Amino acid sequence: MLGVFKYYNFFISSAENLAKNINIDISFLHLDIILPIGISFYTFQTLSYVCDVYWRRMKPVQHLQDFALFVCYFPPLVAGPIERASHLVPKILAKRTVNFDQIAHGGYLILFLLGLVKKITIADGLAGTVASIYNSTGSVGWLDIVVSTIAFTLQIYGDFSGYSDIASGVSLWFGIELLRNFNQPYFSVNPSEFWRRWHISLSSWLRDYLYIPLGGNRGTEISTLRNLMLTMVLGGLWHGAAWNFILWGGYQGSLLVIHRLFTGGKTKEFAGKLWARLPRMLFFLIFVCYGCYYSAPTH
DSSP states (O other): OHIIIIIHHHHHHHHHHHHHTTTOOOGGGOOOOOOOTTHHHHHHHHHHHHHHHHTTSSOOOSOHHHHHHHHHOOTTTTTOOOOOHHHHHHHHHSOOOOOHHHHHHSSHHHHHHHHHIIIIIIIHHHHHHHHHHHTOOSOOOHHHHHHHHHHHHHHHHHHHHHHHHHHHHHHHHTTOOOOOOOSOGGGOSSHHHHHHHSSHHHHHHHIIIIIHHHTTTSSOHHHHHHHHHHHHHHHHHHHOSSHHHHHHHHHHHHHHHHHHHHHTTOOOOOOSOHHHHHHHHHHHHHHHHHHHHHHSTTO
């Protein structure tokens, strides 16, 4: 389903551009279809259900309406977090009690409002500045590009993290707690730590349902590096049907591969006070910003 609706026309368009060089027209292969809203998220969620039941991590639900609610539960469907069946289904089946005091004073409203600030004030506030530089047809100085890239890095975080907070806040009003999706990712000091903090529900999904089934780190070092790269390239493609996302996935995979080659995969999260972490944080943030620059749709 995901391959047909989201990626079929993308790959056909790429093949069509190549075919034009030898005067072959394959435009008739395009499908006139509309991409369903949220298909990436509920496809991954239902895949987790199938795999968890098959691997006996959970029992299948007994009633169709319970499964339908798991698939169609609306707060996380547009931008996450990606829910696991083994996490969300028990919460759906459990008895829930919600009262006005919880909604107004229990922190749920604060989480919802924090998400709105991130999304509307930070992300949407920076979007115009970023677009004016990235979409500029005139000459743009290097300082403008640097500033707009830093702004775009903050915009992406505000967008994804803000929506996740909004979804979590709304979901708590129904008595259902969603997975935590972001944990101060720009304070990371290496790519491994970054992917334990950034879009946690996606990175952990890719780890459990793609990286580990591919073999994870159970084989040779070469196979481990291959699995890392494949996982990140496919993770990049998941973000959007465009070559810039594939290149971004390859870039992130390269960072993980290089980090593993230098550390042997045995490093732990760099602990310590902020001042001790700061130089490494700022150094690694340069690589994060560079990746964001090449993930921009205009590139």
